[in-house]
Amino acid sequence: MNDNLTIDEFNALELISKLRKGDTPNACIGRNSKRLNGLKFIKYHKDGIFEMTEKGLQTLFVKRCIEGLRLVSQDATTTLAKDVATFLSKKGHIIESTEGGFAITDKGRDSLVDIDSAPAVRV
Structure with a gap:
C-alpha cells in the first residue's frame, strides 16, 4: 500500500494531533480518517476518539x-x-x-x- 499522503490527509493528521478529548472532528478529519487509520498513522477507538500513533507523530515531525x-x-x-x-x-x-x-x-x-x-x- 502507498504511504504517500495528500495535502488534505496531512491537514487531517495535523488536526487530529491537536484534537482534544471531547472535541468534535471536522469534515477534513472525517473524510481522511479511514485511510489514515488503515495506514496506521492514527488509531480510531470505538468511543469515537482518535489517537495519534508513533508513525503519525514521526510523519508530522519529518x-x-x-x-x-x-x-x-x-x-x-x-x-x-x-x-x-x-x-x-x-x-x-x-x-x-x-x-x-x-x-x-x-x-x-x-x-x-x-x-x-x-x-x-x-x-
Whole structure:
C-alpha cells in the first residue's frame, strides 16, 4: 500500500494531533480518517476518539523538519521550533549563524534537492 499522503490527509493528521478529548472532528478529519487509520498513522477507538500513533507523530515531525529546512533556505533569520532546530543541527543540515538565525549547509541543500526531485512525494 502507498504511504504517500495528500495535502488534505496531512491537514487531517495535523488536526487530529491537536484534537482534544471531547472535541468534535471536522469534515477534513472525517473524510481522511479511514485511510489514515488503515495506514496506521492514527488509531480510531470505538468511543469515537482518535489517537495519534508513533508513525503519525514521526510523519508530522519529518514534515515540520522539511518545512523548516525550506524556510531556512529562503530566509536565514527565520525562527524554528527548538526540536526541529536541534534535529536539523545534529544531522548537519543547518548551522547557527553568527548574526542569529540559521544557515543551511551543503548537506541541507542537497537534501532539499533530493526531496524536491523525488517523484512520488505529494506533500
